[in-house]
Amino acid sequence: MPEHQHEKTKSFGYIFAIILFLPESLLYTVNDEDTKLAPAVERPPKPVWRQLLKTAEGRILLLGIAIAFAGLIGMGLVAFWSPQTSEMIGAMSITNLILGAVVSMSIDYVAGYGHPLVIAVNMWVETVVVLLFYPVFVLSLRKLVVFPRLKRFLERTQAAAERHHDKVRRYGIAGLFIFVWVPFWMTGPVVGSAIGYLLGFPAWLTLSVVIAGTFMTLLSWAYLLFGIYTRAADFGPWASVLIIGLIVLVILAFYLLNRRSRSRKLKESA
Numbered sequence: 143m144p145e146h147q148h149e150k151t152k153s154f155g156y157i158f159a160i161i162l163f164l165p166e167s168l169l170y171t172v173n174d175e176d177t178k179l180a181p182a183v184e185r186p187p188k189p190v191w192r193q194l195l196k197t198a199e200g201r202i203l204l205l206g207i208a209i210a211f212a213g214l215i216g217m218g219l220v221a222f223w224s225p226q227t228s229e230m231i232g233a234m235s236i237t238n239l240i241l242g243a244v245v246s247m248s249i250d251y252v253a254g255y256g257h258p259l260v261i262a263v264n265m266w267v268e269t270v271v272v273l274l275f276y277p278v279f280v281l282s283l284r285k286l287v288v289f290p291r292l293k294r295f296l297e298r299t300q301a302a303a304e305r306h307h308d309k310v311r312r313y314g315i316a317g318l319f320i321f322v323w324v325p326f327w328m329t330g331p332v333v334g335s336a337i338g339y340l341l342g343f344p345a346w347l348t349l350s351v352v353i354a355g356t357f358m359t360l361l362s363w364a365y366l367l368f369g370i371y372t373r374a375a376d377f378g379p380w381a382s383v384l385i386i387g388l389i390v391l392v393i394l395a396f397y398l399l400n401r402r403s404r405s406r407k408l409k410e411s412a
Contacts, residue, residue: 199277206273303336322355
């Protein structure tokens with residue numbers, strides 16, 4: 143759980159960083175000899191984005207950006223007939239990225255929204271995160287594209303993936319699916335997609351398994367949280383608010399403990 147929450151806290155800035163800093167990262171040209179991107183010396187830079195679109199990772203990145211903007215356009219259209227719903231969708235998305243799907247869905251159910259909207263919005267957010275992260279992670283790991291401002295985040299994700307690599311490899315595809323799905327491990331789709339690459343799975347297989355596992359996680363949480371909310375509502379509105387407060391406190395506590403543990407390990411290694 144601590145790793146998952148740390149991952150989700152980073153994701154909000156991460157999504158926008160990919161879109162904002164992608165042009166900066168593409169100020170390099172492909173070196174066909176060593177497959178690394180290096181500054182052009184004797185000729186103007188090639189349109190690297192065209193070369194990226196020829197790769198599976200480049201097309202996945204484009205798909206992720208397209209789905210992200212499609213969702214934003216959808217929010218804009220919803221605002222015409224229901225501004226309140228559109229604002230709530232935005233709040234759901236931001237809460238998911240900052241505090242995680244569990245907190246987001248808890249707040250959504252207390253606000254009176256049903257399964258269709260709550261599950262759909264959180265599925266959209268998680269899908270975009272995976273489709274943006276996977277190609278950036280792969281391209282960065284292969285040193286095909288440089289993301290200087292995401293270096294620390296990518297290194298931490300790689301380290302987390304390597305720690306769980308052997309556990310998942312033992313069971314193959316089923317292990318990756320369970321790794322993403324079962325809340326016990328709570329490492330989420332970002333680390334799961336990184337593990338899929340490290341295991342050598344094809345991109346389409348990794349993303350299919352990770353996204354399927356993520357959807358199963360969301361459906362499981364939806365069933366559990368809605369059941370808790372329904373039972374808590376029998377005691378009054380204060381009970382639902384109390385439950386949300388407890389969930390947020392637990393997540394923050396795990397995050398702080400994990401952060402303190404990381405700092406302690408860094409000091410010991412130094």
